[in-house]
Amino acid sequence: MKKRLAFITLAIAFMAMPLLISCSPAATPPAPPAEVKTLKIGASLPFTDSMGIDTKKALEMIVPAFNQAVGLTVKGQKYNLDFVIYDDKYTADGGRAAVERLVNEDKVQFIVGQIGSAPIVAGLTVTEPAKVLVFCGGASDKIINPNNKYVFGTAVWRTNLPPLFPYLKQAFPNAKTIVNLSPDDETGKNLARDNSKVATAAGFTVLDSVYYPRPTQDFAPFATKVVSLNPDVVNFPGTAAGTSFGLQLKALYEAGYKGALVSPMPPNLSEVLSVAPKEALEGMVTIMPPTDVPNPSSMASQYQKDWTAKYGQWSVASLQWIPAFYAFVEAVKKTDSLDPGAVASNISANGLSWESANGKAMLVKRPDYKNNRFCDTVSSLNFGKFTNGKYEFLGSISAEDLAKANEAAFDGGSWK
Amino acid sequence: MPLLLVKNVTKVFGALIALRDVSFEVNRLEILGLIGPNGAGKSTLFNLISGFHRPDKGKILFKDTEITGLRVDRIAGMGIGRIFQEPTLFMQETVFENVFSGLHRHYREPAWKAFLHTRAANREEAVSREKAAEILEFMDLAAMRDELAANLPHGHQRSLAIAIALACEPELLLLDEPVTGMNPSETAVMSDKIRQIRERGITVLIVEHDMRAVMSLCDRIVVLNLGEKLVEGTPDRIKSDQRVIEAYLGKQVI
Amino acid sequence: MSLSLFVQLLVNALTIGSIYVLMVLGLDIILRGTKILNFAHGQLYMLGAYVMFLFFQALHWNFLLSLALTGLALGLVGMLIYLGVFATLARRFTPTTTFSYRLLLSAMASVGLMMILQQGTLLGFGTQERGIQPPFPQIIDSFGVRVSLMRLAIILASLVICVLLYLLMNKTSLGRLMRAVSYDPEAVTLQGVNTFWVFVFCFALGSALAGLAGGIIAPVFSVTPAMGQDVIFLSLLVLLVGGIGSYRGTIAGGLLIGLLLSFGFQLLGGVAELFVFMLVIVILIFKPGGMLGEAAE
Structure with a gap:
C-alpha cells in the first residue's frame, strides 16, 4: 500500500513537472x-x-x-x-x-x-x-x-494605419477592394475593424473580413474563401508575424491569388520564408523594420x-x-x-x-x-514594398506627422 | 507419474480463503471431475492451474515440471488448454479462421516469413489448413466452416471453443461447465465428444454442475467444499459418501 | 460554385481528411490493441514532424526515405513509451483491477506524457517555428483548376499507407494476431501466445502512424511544439464519429471531417467548426457507437 502511494505521488509529481517548469x-x-x-x-x-x-x-x-x-x-x-x-x-x-x-x-x-x-x-x-x-x-x-x-x-x-493605405495606393494605384484575413480573437477583430475604417477613409472598399482560429495550420480553406471573394488587396490585421503569416501567404499563393498584399505588421522574414516561397510575398506593402531602411539609426544597427x-x-x-x-x-x-x-x-x-x-x-x-x-x-515609421525577395523603401513618417495623420483619420480633437 | 499434480495449494483473496491446502492429482488419459457447491473454489483452482492467479502456498506440477507462477501463455504453450464457460471466440471471423488462427499461433512461425510467403511458411500453412479441417470434422462443425462465429447457435459455439483449444494440441484440457444448460440429448452428444477427446490422447479435467453427466462421464471425482478438499474417488464412492450428501444438503440428483 | 473552386476544396478536404485518417487509425489500433486511450497521440504527430524536419530538411535525405525512417523512428519511440510508461503501469494492476480503472489510469498517464513530450520539445527545440520546404512545390494549373502537387502527393501517400496497413491487418498472421488480441487478449494467451509483445507492437504501430501523419503534413504546415494540441481533439472526435474498431468508419469519419471543414468554411464561414461539433453530438445521440463502430451493430 505504501509502495503504491509512493508510486502515485511520483507519477503526479512527474505530471506536474512541466507545469512547474513553465511557470x-x-x-x-x-x-x-x-x-x-x-x-x-x-x-x-x-x-x-x-x-x-x-x-x-x-x-x-x-x-x-x-x-x-x-x-x-x-x-x-x-x-x-x-x-x-x-x-x-x-x-x-x-x-x-x-x-x-x-x-x-x-x-x-x-x-x-x-x-x-x-x-x-x-x-x-x-x-x-x-x-x-x-x-x-x-x-x-x-x-x-x-x-x-x-x-x-x-x-x-x-495608430500606424492612416499612412499605410496611402502608401498602398501609391504602390498599387488601381487597387480598390480589400479583404481582411485575421485571427478570430480580441486582437484580430479589433484590428480588422480599425483597418476597415481607415482603408475606407483612404478610398478602398472592404469586401469582407475572414477570421481564422489563431492556432490554425491549414489555411487552404480560408485562402480559397478569400480568393473566391476576388479582392484587389488582401490585408492581414493581427496576424502573428511568424510561420502563421507564411502559411497564409503560401495558401493564398497556392489558391492562385495574384493581387496585392498589405500587412500592418512587418513579417518575421526568416520564419515566413521557411514555409512560404519567395513569390508568395511579392508586392507586399508593409511597415519596414527600422533596421532595413536605407540609413538605419545607430540604435537600430547596434541592436x-x-x-x-x-x-x-x-x-x-x-x-x-x-x-x-x-x-x-x-x-x-x-x-x-x-x-x-x-x-x-x-x-x-x-x-x-x-x-x-x-x-x-x-x-x-x-x-x-x-x-x-x-x-x-x-x-x-518606415514603409516598404517587398520586391524580388527584398524590401523596396517607399517612405517614412515621423511621430509628430503620424499623430496628425491620425487626428485627421479619427475625428474627435487634438491628440496632444 | 501423474500428468498434473496439485500439491498443498492455498489461495487467499483479502480476508477470504478461497482454497486451503488442496492436493490432488490428474492421471494421464483420465477424465477427472471437479465438483462442489457454489463458492467451493473450483474456478479459483482452474485459474491457478492455467496461470491467471498465483497460489499463495503450495505448488502445481505438470509433467513433473513446476508451473506455479508461470505466465498464462507459457503454461498454455506447455500443453494445458482451457475452455471457459462462456466461449471466447473471435466472433467476426469464420469458424474455419477461428481454428486456423489458433493452429497458426501454436506453430509460431515468424510473421515476416508469412508476409513474404516463403515456401516453408506456405507449406506450413497448407498443413495447418488440413489440420483445421480435420478438427472441424471431429467437432462436427465441418458443415458450417464458413459461418461467422457470431452466427452459430450456442451449443455449436461451445464446440467451436473446444475446436480452438484442440488446435493448440493440449495434453490436458480444462473444461468449465461444458454441458451446463444443455438438454439431455445435447448433453449426451457432448459427453460422447469428451470421451472421444480422451481417445485422441488428451486428459480432461472438468468442472460441472450437472451431476448426472459428471457421474456417467468421469473416471474419478474430486469434491471441494468451502475451499477444502472434501473427498475424492470413483463416482460410485462419491454418490454414497455421507459428507458429500451433507455438503449438497440432500440434493435429489445424488 | 465553380469547378476550380470545387476541386480545390475537394483536394483540401482529402488532404486534411487523410491526415486525420492516419491519426485515428493509429489511435484506434492503440486503443483496441492495448486498451489505452492515448492523449499523447498528438505529441507523437508533432514528434513525427520534427523527425521529418531533421531527416529531410536538415540532413537533406530523400523524401520517401525520410518519411519511411520517420515512421520507423516513431515506432521505436512508441515502443519505448509503452515499455517505459504503460507496461510499468500495467505491472501495478492485479487481476482484480477493473477494466474501467485500468482505462482511466492509463489515460491519465497518457495525459501526463502529453505534457512531458510537449514541454520537452519546447525545452529541447525551443519555440522557433520551422518550415519544411515541400519536395513538390509545383502547382498544377490546367483547365482553370489550380491544385498543389504536394497535397496530391500527401493524399496518394496516405492511400498507400492505408493499403499497406490493410494488407498487414488482414493478410498476415501478425495482423490476424493483433485483431485477435484486440478482441480478447485472454483467449489468445490461452493459445500459448505471449500477448505482451503484441501490445508493444500495437502501440509502436499506432505511434508510427501518428509519426507518418505528422511527417507527411510537415511540408504543408509548419513545425511547432504546439502543433499536436489541436489535432488530438479532432482526432478523438473522428474516432467517436467513425466508431471505435471500424476501419471503414475511421476512414469515412476522417474524410467527413475534412469535407466539413473545407466546404463548411466556404459555405458557412466561421461557424463551420461549431457545425462539426454539433454533428458529432447528433451522430452520437442517434448512433452511440459511431457511424460504423462495433457498438453500433
Missing part, C-alpha cells in the same frame, strides 16, 4: 553590488509563440546591458532592474494568472512589455485596482479605455548587431515590443519616483517621449475614445 521565473536575478538596490519588474509573455520568446530574449539582452551601462537612478539611488517573466500562453486565463502571480506573490509595481491583447486585457482587472503601472504592446482598444488610469499602450498597432552576436539568427519581431521598456525607463526618470501612482499621473497629464531601436516615439491622447489622458503611442 518558474525565467530570469534568475544576478547578485547585485551592495550599494545598488534591485527593482523587480514583471512581465508576461506567450512562450507558446515565437514573438513572445523573441521578446523575452530581447529583454534578457537589453536589461542586463542597461543595468551595466547606466542603470535606473531615482532620487540618487541606483537600481538594477530584475525582470520576472511568466508564460501567459497568449490567453486571457494565462494572462490573468500570470499577472495575479506577479502582483500578489512577487509584489511587482510595474509590469512592462506584455504583447498579447487577450492576456493584457484580462490582466488589467488585476493591475488597475492594485494601482500597478503597465506599459504594454497589444492592439486591443480596451487598453485605452478612459476608465483605466495605470496602463499605457506603447505599440503602434492602433541588430548585439542580437546577432548573442543569438545568431536575426529576429525583426524582437524589435517590435521593446519600446515598452524605454517608455518605462523615461517615465520613471522624468518623474524621479518609483511610486506608480505618481509616475502614472505625471505622464498621463504631461505626456512622454522616448527613443528606442524602433525609432522615436511619444504618448498621445485618444479623444476619439474620450480619453484625455496621454495613453497611446505614435512612433516614427
